[in-house]
Every structure is written in C-alpha cells, then in structure tokens.
Amino acid sequence: MSEVTVEFLWEEGADRALGLPHYATAGAAGADIRANFPAVARGGLRLAPGSRALVPTGLRIAIPAGFEVQLRPRSGLALKHGLTLPNSPGTIDADYRGPLGVIVLNAGTEMFEVTHGMRIAQMVVAPVVRAAFRAVEELPDTVRGAGGFGSTGTR
Template identity: 75%
Template sequence: MMKVGPLLTVSMVWEEGADRSLGLPSYETAGAAGADLRANFTAGQRGGVTLAPGARALVPTGLRLAIPLGFEVQIRPRSGLALKHGITLPNSPGTIDADYRGPLGVIVMNAGQEAFHIEHGARIAQMVIAPVAQARFEMVETLDETARGQGGFGSTGVS
C-alpha cells in the first residue's frame, strides 16, 4: 500500500470480550484518508442491534486507543451507509483526544425511513488521524477589519 502522508503509530488494545478475529481498523484503498471501524459486540450481543428510524445507539468497536500527542482521531460516517440507508453519526465528526484511554464506541443514528440492522463485524464508521493545534485565547478591545465584516449566514452570496 502506498504511503499518503506521515506514518504514525496509534497503539491499540482489545477490550475484554472483543472479537479479535475482526482485526484492527484498516484502510480499504491505497489513497483512503479514513480507516474503517467495525462493530464489535461482546459475546452476549453478537446478534447486533437494530435501529428504528430516528434511533441511535453506542456501538462498540472492542478497542481502546493511545493516540500520539499533537493528534486526534476523528470519527466520521461512511458515505455509502448514509446514502443508501440514512445511517449517520449525530456528533460528526466525533473527536477522540490524545489523552483518552477509554473504550472506543461510535454513536450511530438511523436518519433513514426504515429500521436498520447493524451486524457484528459490520463497517460502521471511519477514523481519520488529524493534527491538533491549541490556541491561546485573549480578550482585546477591538478586532481587525475584514472585507466581509459582520456578514453572517448567506452573506457571501448565493451559489
């Protein structure tokens, strides 16, 4: 597989009861920005979960992560699930901070018209590794002027 950017290491451990045969997140094509995450239900839930229209659930991945300092993991919807079934992530993109060590779960929502079943092992989301910049916040008396100024929603024209 070709290297598309800096190669980082995200350390992972399996949750107790996770199905290790599902493997780690993976990039499905050489140029993919996101690695697919799979639903990894514990033995008592291996039948998966069915989401009614409008319902949401926290779907386990069976993983815990150690993300390098200066980076985050963004959790994003899979476009095919969104288009075909209305399956999305209500907090997209979800952020996993470098200092979080708890279980990696994905909040999945059915925005479609029909119930949707999430099977054990199904690819449910993708994770993107992204750099993080932290800022210093300071109060000032005035802000610099720009051509746009205070123009808000829709102020830059229609198109």
C-alpha cells in the same frame, strides 16, 4: 505521506478476528472501524428511524500527543440507509484511554440493523494545533465583516 502510530488494546471478549481499523485503499484518508459486539450480543442491534445507539468496537485506543482521531460517517451507509454519526466529526483526544464506541443515528425512514463486523464509521488521524485565547477591544476588519449564514451568496 507521513505516518504516525496509533496503538489499540482489545477489550475483554472482543472478536479479534475482525482486525484493527484499516484503510480500504491506498488513497483513503479514513480507516474503517467495525462494530464488535460482545459474545452475548453478537446478533447486533436494530435502530428504528430517529433512534441512536453507542456501538462498541471492542477496542481501546492510545493516540500520540499532538494528534486526535476524528470519527466520521461512512458515505455509503449515509446515502443508502441514512446512518450517520450525530456528533460528526466525533473527536477522540490523545489522553483518552476508555472503550472506543461509535454513536450512530438512524436518520433514515426504515429500521436499520447494525451487525457484528459491519464497517460502521471511519477514523481520521489529524494533528492538533492548540490556540492561545485573549480578549481584545475590537477585531480587525475584513471584506466579509459580520456577514453570517449565506452572506457570501449562492454562486
């Protein structure tokens, strides 16, 4: 398994005791990210069903060139409470240096409280392949052809 270094800078007023993102197990692909509210808002926030919010992490990030970070929902929060990331996976580009925030959506049926220190998402570091784009007069044939949604069957 290869390793790449992602650097973080603490935002002013962030609760450093929450630590940096971390992998919960040796086999985890995603590192958990915590909600890190400023001192004046450490009570967190309440999300009504259908509402969304930007949750601060207290961090800024530097991703090495040739990589991206993808933010994804945590499966337990999605299953138990309907908490998801509406732009999942959210992509953070290598040249972004602003605050790292997580857009969350309460797709559940009950009010949901995001508390200070809660693990709200997971981040996956992935290589980026840039493509060249060109227009052509026709595309090569395939067995599937132009078959769209559901065209490959249900089995």
